[in-house]
Amino acid sequence: MLIKNLRDVIGVDLPEDIEITERTKQTMVECAQSGRYLIDNVRIATGRIFTDKEYEERRERILSTPLP
Numbered sequence: 505m506l507i508k509n510l511r512d513v514i515g516v517d518l519p520e521d522i523e524i525t526e527r528t529k530q531t532m533v534e535c536a537q538s539g540r541y542l543i544d545n546v547r548i549a550t551g552r553i554f555t556d557k558e559y560e561e562r563r564e565r566i567l568s569t570p571l572p
Contacts (some may be wrong), residue, residue: 524556 505549529551536549556564 524554524559525557529555541543 532548532553533551536545
């Protein structure tokens with residue numbers, strides 16, 4: 505999408521929920537490592553991010569761990 509005028513994007517709503525899949529994760533890592541895009545997040549550049557499925561599995565495991 506080419507933005508010709510700033511008024512074209514002001515007030516535009518972003519999608520509420522975007523699913524992060526394995527493909528999304530791989531694309532983000534490739535873009536971060538290519539040097540074409542400025543991504544300052546080391547976690548993204550090194551691939552240490554979770555897909556939605558991985559996040560939910562990790563979250564459930566952590567929440568089910570008994571506290572001392």
